Amino acid sequence: MKNGYRARNHPAYWAFVVHRGSGLLLAVFLPFHFWALGQALAGAAALDGFLRWTELPLVKFAETGLVLLLAAHLAGGVRLLMLEFLAWRDWQKSLLAVAAGVSLAVGLAFVLNVV
Amino acid sequence: MNLRNQVLLWAAQRYSAMVLALCVVVHLIVIVYAVRNGLSAAEILGRTRGNYGWFAFYALFVAAIAIHAPIGMRTIVAETFGWRGAALDALTLVSGMALALWGWRAVFAVFA
Numbered sequence: 001m002k003n004g005y006r007a008r009n010h011p012a013y014w015a016f017v018v019h020r021g022s023g024l025l026l027a028v029f030l031p032f033h034f035w036a037l038g039q040a041l042a043g044a045a046a047l048d049g050f051l052r053w054t055e056l057p058l059v060k061f062a063e064t065g066l067v068l069l070l071a072a073h074l075a076g077g078v079r080l081l082m083l084e085f086l087a088w089r090d091w092q093k094s095l096l097a098v099a100a101g102v103s104l105a106v107g108l109a110f111v112l113n114v115v
Numbered sequence: 116m117n118l119r120n121q122v123l124l125w126a127a128q129r130y131s132a133m134v135l136a137l138c139v140v141v142h143l144i145v146i147v148y149a150v151r152n153g154l155s156a157a158e159i160l161g162r163t164r165g166n167y168g169w170f171a172f173y174a175l176f177v178a179a180i181a182i183h184a185p186i187g188m189r190t191i192v193a194e195t196f197g198w199r200g201a202a203l204d205a206l207t208l209v210s211g212m213a214l215a216l217w218g219w220r221a222v223f224a225v226f227a
Contacts, residue, residue: 020191023184023187023191024187024188024191026184027184027187027188030180030184030214030218031214031217033221034214034217034218034220034221035217035221036221037221037222037224037225038217038220038221038224039224040156040159040160040224040225041220041223041224041227044156044157044160045156047156047159047160048155048156048157051154051155051156054154055153067143067146070139070142070143071143073139074135074136074139074140074143077132077135077136078136080132081129081132081133081136084129085129106143106147109147110146110147110150113147113150113151114150
């Protein structure tokens with residue numbers, strides 16, 4: 001039962017899953033992000049050629065996912081830093097909710113601007 | 116890995132995270148601001164070309180990423196697959212250096 005689903009199904013476990021999953025996906029995305037920006041070495045036209053591809057709805061959808069992942073990893077990471085470096089206070093229990101809220105707000109701001 | 120180096124890795128992961136927390140907030144603000152009218156090379160390069168402030172910011176951003184991401188990946192690999200040891204530590208170091216060089220190349224690309 002120690003490793004059973006019921007033992008893991010609590011908010012801090014899901015925060016761990018989100019932090020690990022978002023970190024992994026962001027790390028995989030990074031080399032492609034750097035490659036895309038590197039297109040500018042061949043001039044503005046080359047970068048524009050790539051940016052036209054990012055106008056596709058499916059790519060925009062993926063971009064929104066990436067912004068959400070980045071915001072979630074940021075908020076979850078700040079939560080971890082506060083847990084590890086600040087003295088324990090009762091309000092730190094609320095950090096999970098704050099982290100989730102901040103991530104959603106950033107994701108929504110991106111969607112509203114990009115669509 | 117000996118205890119001292121494990122503590123060093125832990126500290127590097129946390130202190131790079133503190134730098135990244137500030138960089139990512141700035142990055143997210145710039146992203147949301149930049150996509151308002153669609154992305155264009157002219158707009159991106161107009162902001163970054165010859166701008167030493169953005170150059171320094173992104174160079175620092177990349178350095179923190181190159182420290183943070185490989186240490187995180189090392190933890191994930193060790194905990195998921197049980198792979199530990201000198202080979203994994205060497206891979207962590209090499210991927211960190213590669214990520215730094217690849218990232219700084221991108222920073223240079225939008226600055227020069």
